[in-house]
Amino acid sequence: MSKLRRHLMSGAGVASALTGLLLYAASPASAARANAETVAWDKYVDSAGSMYFESYGDHFGVCDNKADGAGVIGYWKVGASGTEHSIYDGNGFGNCAYEDHNVSETSTVYIQVCLRDDGDVKEATCGDWDHQYAGSPL
Structure with a gap:
């Protein structure tokens, strides 16, 4: 040769x-991923609800992790001072609600999750805001 x-x-x-x-x-x-969980308060335990944002495909998910009679509501926004949007899962323990939203690749997405019982958001169960750059890593 x-x-x-x-x-x-x-x-x-x-x-x-x-x-x-x-x-x-x-x-x-x-794909980069942000995760948020609820915190313990009153009769509710840690991690009774969770939320994630996955940068590849701009996927959001809210999950009910405990059989406590409460639903789970997740909040998301683009940028620290952006408009808040919500995703609710009231289908009971072991279920999740999923949504896809087109988020600019140059943005940072913030997520937070709380428990909602009988239509009332239990603010004391809301975890800290987590955030993730929306651009998919190379």
């Missing part, structure tokens, strides 16, 4: 390897 042909083949192999690496790095498995 000539030197030129070997050189071209090794170059093609390197290019193929780099392409595979870039595709792997941009796969959903590498």
